[in-house]
Amino acid sequence: MKYIIQFSIIVFTIIAQGQGTSDKWYFGNEAGLDFSTGSPIEITDSLMNSIESCASVSDTFGNLLFYTDGVNVWDSNNNVTPNGTGLFGNVSTSQILIIQKPKTEGMYYIFYADAFGGPNGLRYSEMNMNLNNGNGDIVNTTKNTLLHLNASEKMSAINHCDGSDIWLATLNFSNNNFYIYKISETGIEQPIISNSGNIDDSCCHTMKFSPNGSFLAYTNNFSGNGDDSKLYSFNALTGIITFHSNLPRNINNLENNYGLSFSPDNSKLYISSGYNLTSQGVTNVLYQYDMESLDIPSTKTIIFEELFPNQGVNPTPFGSLQNGPDGKIYLARWSANLSVNSLGVINNPNAQGSSCNFQLEGVSLGGKSSLLGLPNFNESYFNQSNPITCDELSIDENIKEKLKIFPNPFTVNLNVEFVNQENEINIKLYSILGKLVLEDTYFNKKQLQINTSSLREGVYFLKISTKNRSSTLKIVKS
Structure with missing residues (x-):
């Protein structure tokens, strides 16, 4: 699915x-x-x-x-x-x-x-x-x-x-x-x-x-x-x-x-x-x-x-x-x-x-x-933005077996863990309004810790892109 x-x-x-x-x-x-x-x-x-x-x-x-x-x-x-x-x-x-x-x-x-x-x-x-x-x-x-x-x-x-x-x-x-x-x-x-x-x-x-x-x-x-x-x-x-x-x-x-x-x-x-x-x-x-x-x-x-x-x-x-x-x-x-x-x-x-x-x-x-x-x-x-675009991203229903995001909700640090080490990982974090509020690229990592201390509480969308997969998840900072 x-x-x-x-x-x-x-x-x-x-x-x-x-x-x-x-x-x-x-x-x-x-x-x-x-x-x-x-x-x-x-x-x-x-x-x-x-x-x-x-x-x-x-x-x-x-x-x-x-x-x-x-x-x-x-x-x-x-x-x-x-x-x-x-x-x-x-x-x-x-x-x-x-x-x-x-x-x-x-x-x-x-x-x-x-x-x-x-x-x-x-x-x-x-x-x-x-x-x-x-x-x-x-x-x-x-x-x-x-x-x-x-x-x-x-x-x-x-x-x-x-x-x-x-x-x-x-x-x-x-x-x-x-x-x-x-x-x-x-x-x-x-x-x-x-x-x-x-x-x-x-x-x-x-x-x-x-x-x-x-x-x-x-x-x-x-x-x-x-x-x-x-x-x-x-x-x-x-x-x-x-x-x-x-x-x-x-x-x-x-x-x-x-x-x-x-x-x-x-x-x-x-x-x-x-x-x-x-x-x-x-x-x-x-x-x-x-x-x-x-x-x-x-x-x-x-x-x-x-x-x-x-x-x-x-x-x-x-x-x-x-x-x-x-x-x-x-x-x-x-x-x-x-x-x-x-x-x-x-x-x-x-x-x-x-x-x-x-x-x-x-x-x-x-x-x-x-x-x-x-x-x-x-x-x-x-709208004080570009026109809305359709970014259709497929997420495997077994995503939890391939990628772990924890804790969610989180307060400051958000952890991302892969099954295997990835050569290159791009992280983008969007606010509920669609604003890009954080972006970073990591190399040769299996686990990441994202510090969000500069962000306010709220709902965000986390887009994770690797060579073989792109996934978007809804996360909450409380």
Whole structure:
């Protein structure tokens, strides 16, 4: 029997595939941002008014192609396309997505779900940019094609580790299963249905991959059943999801988790929380988690908190979080009772704690407002690394008879013992985020002792290469 192990080789550079594609954002109440010059500039010509649901896409030069709320589709001239009405989405759906068909110029999928798990389910329509005099339009034969019913509003996309295909993650809340769709140049494949036994999803709120594809997380609300937000491990080769940990909410104040986003270097996770009821009033909270910790839930840290005293309703609840092309993370703020014409900004999202430099009023929207939604993108666009690669390494199930790794878990020294002396041994140690943290080569050895005193506690992947064999093992430093 053989096992497939996937991990990422990371170099600090922004993935080229996303350059330009995510430059134009259209969202909220006629709001928008243009990132094409490097810093966001407000866009005020949008004709879309959506509480949550929104997506937009540009070409590789940053020129707007189209935007949508899951009901209508507008072209780059702000005109609804001829066949771009009557999509079975809803402006109150928390997330929709636009994904370019792999290796197919000018063809895009628009994915959208009904609100609150409604009867229309999860559907897609194809957008052909060659139609409508080059302004694009929905291909009529694909309009509102059903993928599955009982669809959660949550969805996220990430590159397959082959660098070509794309994974679309969705949830079916009636049977608590992940439905993971592989999208290739030939189309949308049948879903990989995955249930780790730890899914207790509500219909709504948001889901995100980490930009390197190692993790998937989603938020839950105050549904009354005490469900926590969740963190999962993801295999970008197989599409399999594995439960990692709960991200507990404060159920004493009916804490409502809404937005989430991983930092561009994958080391932090942020969750926005609004509508939180306390004896003093209602609060908004922004949390940070350390993804490199051995106990991620325990690292929950308040980055920002604001209180509205004696309020029964939150006048400006926090909404979506979204990575931007400039390496910052943006926070939607719904202006229900107060005038809010800006987004919050996490200026240094890779930094620990308050060093992330959160600004509540970080970027102006030129008199427009975001409401709860921000555009949803393929998270690979924001990965500060090389594209994820598939490193398929075969490990013999009798590996213990040929190679011993002990102790595991370990504290400082890790021992590696071979059956026979090896002429040359290369050791590489990767963090859970795929960073190469240690490398060495040994000659004419049968037993090695690897000193890891400079490394923090956590999960690592140890790759051992000899002349005849290459093996990767998961190890834990405690």
